Amino acid sequence: MNWIYEPWPWYVAGPLIALTMFSLLFLGKQFGMSSNLRTMCSMGGAGKAADFFKFDWKKERWNLMVVVGAVIGGFLASNYMSNNTVAINPKVAQQLSQDYGIDSGGKAYLPPELFAKENLDDPFVLAILIFGGFMVGFGARYAGGCTSGHAISGLSNLQLPSLIAVIGFFIGGLIMVHLIYPLIFG
Amino acid sequence: MKYITYLAVGIFFGIIMYKSEAASWFRIYEMFEFGSFHMYGIIGSALVLGIIGVQVIKRKGIKAFGNQEMQLKPKEKSIARYLIGGIIFGLGWALAGACPGPMYVLAGAGFYSILVVIAAALLGTFVYGLVRNKLPH
Numbered sequence: 623m624n625w626i627y628e629p630w631p632w633y634v635a636g637p638l639i640a641l642t643m644f645s646l647l648f649l650g651k652q653f654g655m656s657s658n659l660r661t662m663c664s665m666g667g668a669g670k671a672a673d674f675f676k677f678d679w680k681k682e683r684w685n686l687m688v689v690v691g692a693v694i695g696g697f698l699a700s701n702y703m704s705n706n707t708v709a710i711n712p713k714v715a716q717q718l719s720q721d722y723g724i725d726s727g728g729k730a731y732l733p734p735e736l737f738a739k740e741n742l743d744d745p746f747v748l749a750i751l752i753f754g755g756f757m758v759g760f761g762a763r764y765a766g767g768c769t770s771g772h773a774i775s776g777l778s779n780l781q782l783p784s785l786i787a788v789i790g791f792f793i794g795g796l797i798m799v800h801l802i803y804p805l806i807f808g
Numbered sequence: 809m810k811y812i813t814y815l816a817v818g819i820f821f822g823i824i825m826y827k828s829e830a831a832s833w834f835r836i837y838e839m840f841e842f843g844s845f846h847m848y849g850i851i852g853s854a855l856v857l858g859i860i861g862v863q864v865i866k867r868k869g870i871k872a873f874g875n876q877e878m879q880l881k882p883k884e885k886s887i888a889r890y891l892i893g894g895i896i897f898g899l900g901w902a903l904a905g906a907c908p909g910p911m912y913v914l915a916g917a918g919f920y921s922i923l924v925v926i927a928a929a930l931l932g933t934f935v936y937g938l939v940r941n942k943l944p945h
Binding site: 630658708736775787 | 814817820821822824825831833839843844845846847849850851852854855857859861877883886893902905906909911915918920921924929930931932936937943
């Protein structure tokens with residue numbers, strides 16, 4: 623029964639993601655996760671502050687159900703279907719340890735250095751989580767989509783705007799990891 | 809009843825994200841370090857099948873269930889918003905190591921610190937809504 627804990631290789635995961643997208647298309651919807659953040663702002667009354675949030679969020683309830691499902695899926699997978707370790711390239715793990723003092727590469731699913739509850743009272747860790755999350759939320763809406771909406775849905779539909787957005791995702795990610803990480807973690 | 813279907817799609821998606829390790833901070837870091845083919849293989853294979861499938865749907869005029877139109881609208885043309893917005897998103901993606909799908913998956917997996925990331929993402933979305941008229945689109 624050990625096979626059930628094994629991670630899925632890319633050639634299993636990729637086609638299943640495509641299947642997720644086609645399931646939603648056949649249900650008359652579009653695969654895109656970041657629009658839920660806008661919906662949640664609207665639910666919380668953000669329409670009073672900006673017109674951007676004045677829309678009928680109830681029409682987006684289906685996508686909130688996808689979110690609830692994703693939470694349940696994460697619970698099921700982590701508790702019953704995983705060893706919760708990620709075997710990354712040992713060279714990358716070694717580099718993380720040497721350069722940035724992140725020693726958990728290959729031994730954890732997320733680095734406890736950044737994601738352990740006990741580290742939340744460290745202002746440095748808290749700042750990383752807040753800045754990271756803020757840019758994800760701001761950037762996804764500015765770009766009109768995230769990894770699911772642009773890199774999967776948009777590119778599948780051969781949309782040039784999505785290609786520009788995905789190039790942007792990679793420029794941003796490469797700047798962060800290669801130029802900014804040495805400054806903040808080094 | 810229809811909501812149960814979406815809930816099921818979400819559960820399926822959540823399990824894929826977690827089991828494929830696409831929800832792992834380490835995999836995102838490794839991708840931007842070009843340390844493994846894993847993430848490129850996931851996105852690339854999803855994309856190849858996605859492109860083929862969407863082309864088939866379009867050429868054969870296949871409809872969604874209930875004879876609805878497929879949601880395959882072309883995106884608004886622009887460069888600035890996609891490039892600048894995309895770069896900001898990428899900076900955040902590589903720092904928090906999570907994008908807007910996996911965030912919820914990680915919350916379900918019991919990584920409670922991710923709730924800070926989700927709250928900050930909501931704040932980022934809210935601030936975008938406040939200032940969007942002043943930004944180049």
